[in-house]
Amino acid sequence: MTTANILGPESPAQTRQPVLQARNLVKTYGRVVGLDGVSLELYPGEVLAIIGDNGAGKSTLVKCLTGAEVPDQGEILLDGQTVRFRRPQDAHEAGIETVYQSLAVSPALDVASNLYLGRERRKAGILGSVFRMMDKKGMRKEAEEGLRNLGISTLQDVTVPVENLSGGQRQAVAVARAAAFGSKVVVLDEPTAALGVRESNQVLQLVRTLRERGIPVILISHNMPHVFEVADRIHIQRLGKCAGTITPQSHTMTEAVAIMTGARKVDEKGA
Amino acid sequence: MSHQTTEASPPAAQPDLAVEFLDRRTPVDRARQALHKYPALSPGIVIILAIIVFGLLNPRFFYANNLSLVSQQVAVVGTLAIAQTLVILTAGIDLSVGAIMVLASMVMAQLASHNGVPAPIALLLGLVVALAAGALNGILVTRLKLPPFIVTLGTLSIFIALTLLYSNSASVTGQDIPGLITGTGNTFKIGGVNFTYGVVMMLLLYIVMAFILNSTAWGRHVYTVGDDKEAARLSGIRVNRVLMSVYVAAGAIIAVGSWIQIGRADAASPNAGTDINLDTITAVVIGGTSLFGGRGNIWGSLLGALIVGVFRNGLALAGLDVLYQTLAVGVLIIVAVSVDQWIRKVRK
Amino acid sequence: MLSSTFRITPAKRMLAVSAALTIGALSLTACSDPSTAGSGSGSGAAGGPIGVSLIVKTTTNPYFVAMEDAAKTQAAKDGVKLTLAAGKKDGDATTQIQAIEDSISRGDKGILITPTDDTVNSAISKARKAGLLVIALDTAPNPADAVDITFATDNRAAGVAIGKYAAAKLDGKKAVIGMVDLFSNQVASVDYDRDQGFLAGLGIELNDKNKNGDEAQTGKYTGGKGGEYEIAGNQASNGDQADGRTAMETLLSKNPNINLVYAINEPAAYGAYQALQAAGKEKSAMIVTIDGGCTGVKEVNQGIFAATSQQYPSKMAQLGMDAIVKLAKTGEKPAVTAGLDFFNTGSKLVTDNAVAGLPSITSAEGAKVCWGK
Numbered sequence: 001m002t003t004a005n006i007l008g009p010e011s012p013a014q015t016r017q018p019v020l021q022a023r024n025l026v027k028t029y030g031r032v033v034g035l036d037g038v039s040l041e042l043y044p045g046e047v048l049a050i051i052g053d054n055g056a057g058k059s060t061l062v063k064c065l066t067g068a069e070v071p072d073q074g075e076i077l078l079d080g081q082t083v084r085f086r087r088p089q090d091a092h093e094a095g096i097e098t099v100y101q102s103l104a105v106s107p108a109l110d111v112a113s114n115l116y117l118g119r120e121r122r123k124a125g126i127l128g129s130v131f132r133m134m135d136k137k138g139m140r141k142e143a144e145e146g147l148r149n150l151g152i153s154t155l156q157d158v159t160v161p162v163e164n165l166s167g168g169q170r171q172a173v174a175v176a177r178a179a180a181f182g183s184k185v186v187v188l189d190e191p192t193a194a195l196g197v198r199e200s201n202q203v204l205q206l207v208r209t210l211r212e213r214g215i216p217v218i219l220i221s222h223n224m225p226h227v228f229e230v231a232d233r234i235h236i237q238r239l240g241k242c243a244g245t246i247t248p249q250s251h252t253m254t255e256a257v258a259i260m261t262g263a264r265k266v267d268e269k270g271a
Numbered sequence: 272m273s274h275q276t277t278e279a280s281p282p283a284a285q286p287d288l289a290v291e292f293l294d295r296r297t298p299v300d301r302a303r304q305a306l307h308k309y310p311a312l313s314p315g316i317v318i319i320l321a322i323i324v325f326g327l328l329n330p331r332f333f334y335a336n337n338l339s340l341v342s343q344q345v346a347v348v349g350t351l352a353i354a355q356t357l358v359i360l361t362a363g364i365d366l367s368v369g370a371i372m373v374l375a376s377m378v379m380a381q382l383a384s385h386n387g388v389p390a391p392i393a394l395l396l397g398l399v400v401a402l403a404a405g406a407l408n409g410i411l412v413t414r415l416k417l418p419p420f421i422v423t424l425g426t427l428s429i430f431i432a433l434t435l436l437y438s439n440s441a442s443v444t445g446q447d448i449p450g451l452i453t454g455t456g457n458t459f460k461i462g463g464v465n466f467t468y469g470v471v472m473m474l475l476l477y478i479v480m481a482f483i484l485n486s487t488a489w490g491r492h493v494y495t496v497g498d499d500k501e502a503a504r505l506s507g508i509r510v511n512r513v514l515m516s517v518y519v520a521a522g523a524i525i526a527v528g529s530w531i532q533i534g535r536a537d538a539a540s541p542n543a544g545t546d547i548n549l550d551t552i553t554a555v556v557i558g559g560t561s562l563f564g565g566r567g568n569i570w571g572s573l574l575g576a577l578i579v580g581v582f583r584n585g586l587a588l589a590g591l592d593v594l595y596q597t598l599a600v601g602v603l604i605i606v607a608v609s610v611d612q613w614i615r616k617v618r619k
Numbered sequence: 620m621l622s623s624t625f626r627i628t629p630a631k632r633m634l635a636v637s638a639a640l641t642i643g644a645l646s647l648t649a650c651s652d653p654s655t656a657g658s659g660s661g662s663g664a665a666g667g668p669i670g671v672s673l674i675v676k677t678t679t680n681p682y683f684v685a686m687e688d689a690a691k692t693q694a695a696k697d698g699v700k701l702t703l704a705a706g707k708k709d710g711d712a713t714t715q716i717q718a719i720e721d722s723i724s725r726g727d728k729g730i731l732i733t734p735t736d737d738t739v740n741s742a743i744s745k746a747r748k749a750g751l752l753v754i755a756l757d758t759a760p761n762p763a764d765a766v767d768i769t770f771a772t773d774n775r776a777a778g779v780a781i782g783k784y785a786a787a788k789l790d791g792k793k794a795v796i797g798m799v800d801l802f803s804n805q806v807a808s809v810d811y812d813r814d815q816g817f818l819a820g821l822g823i824e825l826n827d828k829n830k831n832g833d834e835a836q837t838g839k840y841t842g843g844k845g846g847e848y849e850i851a852g853n854q855a856s857n858g859d860q861a862d863g864r865t866a867m868e869t870l871l872s873k874n875p876n877i878n879l880v881y882a883i884n885e886p887a888a889y890g891a892y893q894a895l896q897a898a899g900k901e902k903s904a905m906i907v908t909i910d911g912g913c914t915g916v917k918e919v920n921q922g923i924f925a926a927t928s929q930q931y932p933s934k935m936a937q938l939g940m941d942a943i944v945k946l947a948k949t950g951e952k953p954a955v956t957a958g959l960d961f962f963n964t965g966s967k968l969v970t971d972n973a974v975a976g977l978p979s980i981t982s983a984e985g986a987k988v989c990w991g992k
Contacts (some may be wrong), residue, residue: 031441068505087504087509088504088505088506088507089507089509092507098505100505102501102505103482103502103503104501104502104505104506105499105502106494106495106499106503106506106565107498107499107501107565108490108494108498108565108566109494109495109498113491117491117495117503117506117507117508118492118506118507118508119504119507120491121487122488131482131486131487132486132487132488132489133487134486134487134488134491135487136486329725331724331725331726332724334724336723336724337724340720340721340724343720344717344720368838373672435803435804438800440803440804440805440806441805441806442736442738442805444737444740445741447739535716536712536713536716536738536741536742537740537741538737538738538740538741540712540736540737540738540805541804541805541865542710542711542712542735542736542804542805543710543711543712543713543736544713545708546708546711547713583717584717584721584724587702587704587717587718587721587725588721588724588725590702590725591702591705592702592703593678593703593704593705593714593718594678595705609828
């Protein structure tokens with residue numbers, strides 16, 4: 001596992017090759033159609049927002065991209081290569097990190113343990129190879145470093161159980177975990193939904209930090225001001241399909257909402 | 272990350288420290304705080320008080336042989352409580368621990384006594400049976416997605432029936448069983464005090480399991496799966512694999528329990544200990560492990576088993592009827608869980 | 620820091636430490652124990668009152684409650700410090716073993732026990748080595764010399780008595796027999812002694828006389844005037860009324876013509892009666908059983924049971940207690956009944972329809988000496 005991308009920033013190289021690409025994804029739950037042929041591209045160093053009404057297929061789309069669901073049809077390409085994610089672990093290994101709405105943190109574990117959950121590091125030598133001892137000290141040290149590099153100052157003590165943290169702090173833990181390991185893509189599902197104004201701002205700042213470090217971000221949100229504040233492009237889901245992709249420059253918030261609700265169609269695409 | 276104030280603020284914003292800042296608490300609150308921080312305190316206090324009180328009631332309680340007796344009496348329950356703790360940490364419950372123990376012990380004893388199988392191989396085959404029984408529980412929980420309570424309620428009956436069918440309902444007496452198998456009941460002396468090898472085996476198992484739970488990724492995953500299954504899954508932990516391994520590991524631990532049980536009774540009986548499952552749950556609960564999973568400590572289960580053993584023995588020495596012992600254990604469970612609930616409220 | 624941190628560090632250490640301390644305390648605080656010296660006599664006798672433990676199978680059975688009551692009365696009379704213990708359910712050897720060990724620790728002089736099965740033998744032998752007199756009540760262990768002596772009903776004789784009675788009452792008719800036994804999941808001497816005794820009393824040829832259900836299922840019985848017999852089957856009742864009813868229902872499904880029912884004890888027999896009553900066959904089938912509890916004797920009086928063999932648990936407890944006191948005071952050990960490997964506390968046939976040549980007492984007489992309420 002490398003933390004190189006948060007320790008050493010790299011310049012966002014804007015090639016036209018998408019980092020992550022989805023083609024004609026279809027997912028049905030019984031007779032309910034979750035996704036009805038959705039395509040999507042994510043380019044290096046950009047923040048792509050996905051918006052849409054409840055039931056428009058935002059969550060299903062994200063789950064398919066991150067291995068939490070397997071699409072019935074369609075394909076997903078990572079760096080131009082077709083990939084098949086059967087479970088979250090596959091997406092992790094491919095370099096796609098997700099912060100779910102539920103945060104997927106273990107409340108009883110401390111911050112450092114949560115950062116390394118599912119990829120604990122073992123000690124060097126016989127203690128690690130034979131006795132399978134975890135390198136708790138090393139993990140804690142690197143957790144502290146990683147948090148500092150992301151500018152997360154509210155989490156000084158990485159030995160505090162997550163259940164004792166505020167909502168914003170928990171969110172920071174989840175985002176930090178994604179950033180620390182997401183070598184290619186970070187997906188944030190409604191990161192500001194449960195947060196107050198100040199904490200929301202902190203999370204948005206975190207999103208910008210990720211972009212500065214060249215990590216492309218997919219942001220799913222209901223909150224139009226937040227989306228328009230940080231997104232480079234906005235993918236609008238409607239009734240299981242992509243209703244269009246716009247930019248904060250090409251359309252206003254009101255127009256975006258109109259497209260989302262079907263009151264208006266996208267006539268010209270944003271850059 | 273917010274550039275205005277937080278950056279400058281000292282780490283005192285941590286809840287732990289904040290609590291100490293606002294130390295305008297009553298002694299009761301402070302006691303609760305301490306108990307929350309050190310979950311071993313409450314079972315620890317209980318056992319120390321119990322030992323003192325029972326010693327005052329009857330000085331014979333402190334006799335070397337009596338204390339050695341208590342350790343022998345909790346050896347089997349204590350061992351099975353390790354298996355039970357593992358399962359309960361994953362938010363499951365294993366009602367079949369006793370049944371698996373009896374099944375494996377009958378296999379060990381009968382193969383070695385009636386079928387002439389060499390003792391080490393008989394032990395090994397008993398272990399295989401217990402592993403298979405654990406694996407069956409694991410498969411039913413992970414593949415059929417049935418609640419562990421239902422699965423083990425079912426396998427409890429299945430294993431009891433298999434035991435009775437296999438053993439023809441007959442017990443095997445100690446004289447017919449090779450010494451290696453009954454040897455867990457043999458004693459050795461340290462400073463005039465008798466210890467059985469079974470007690471030592473139990474303690475070793477606790478040490479090993481405490482290490483595994485605390486220091487390995489697997490141990491951490493066991494907690495996480497019980498704490499929040501979905502979070503575990505989304506974090507890339509293979510939940511089913513962890514659950515499966517927990518039930519199989521429980522089988523292995525139970526097999527050791529079978530061995531200790533044969534030594535303790537110096538016999539293998541198809542009827543002994545099928546309801547020990549409740550005793551193990553009692554030990555785990557008194558030891559402070561949450562039945563909802565994800566929280567608890569393996570040493571607490573040992574303390575829990577010892578508390579029950581000390582109460583039972585102490586009340587018996589005080590000359591109280593067995594019914595009062597049962598009553599006392601019942602009260603202990605309720606008190607332990609209430610205290611636990613009360614302690615947990617500390618943060619809210 | 621490093622060793623255990625992913626939850627609250629000191630907490631775990633505390634747990635481990637207190638667990639270790641407890642174990643340590645168990646050894647360190649230990650004083651030397653005089654009862655370990657194999658002097659051949661328990662240590663409790665010196666000075667204080669004589670300690671005796673009564674360990675029965677369960678306290679849910681009035682039979683054992685009667686035993687406990689008699690023991691309490693006797694203990695008060697003899698100035699004995701009595702401790703009662705019992706398994707949580709039938710077959711709970713674990714609790715009995717613990718009770719035996721506790722009794723040794725307590726320094727009791729003797730133990731009265733109704734052993735649940737052979738599993739308790741090694742604990743008993745530990746007690747005897749520690750110098751306690753161990754007396755089995757009601758149920759002899761296997762082997763019988765595992766205890767110092769057994770005070771018990773001769774179950775086989777009790778079975779033979781009701782078998783003979785049934786044979787005489789059949790008066791040469793064909794017997795279709797339902798056997799309501801005790802266990803299906805373990806082998807107990809009381810189970811086969813009564814079952815096989817009953818069949819022997821009927822005059823049916825036994826195979827292994829210590830095994831239920833291995834005799835020929837049809838043939839001739841020789842008791843009374845003799846005749847054909849057919850055994851409908853053996854079903855376990857666990858000595859329980861509800862299970863007894865289920866057992867009888869099963870037997871009736873196998874063979875609706877059952878006209879003779881043997882039941883291991885009176886609760887099971889009453890359950891069998893309920894099954895017969897539900898099937899409308901309570902008049903055509905004769906029930907014989909063993910126990911002699913006050914309820915059972917009343918049921919003999921009411922004609923529900925044709926006969927029962929009455930046993931005397933109170934007497935067992937009294938005699939047992941006396942034996943321990945006597946040993947403590949005079950060193951004299953009790954002796955077994957001639958021809959048996961235990962002390963027979965006797966049994967009497969209770970019936971209101973006596974048959975010639977078979978000694979019996981009436982239900983009115985039985986009610987005067989019955990146990991329970």
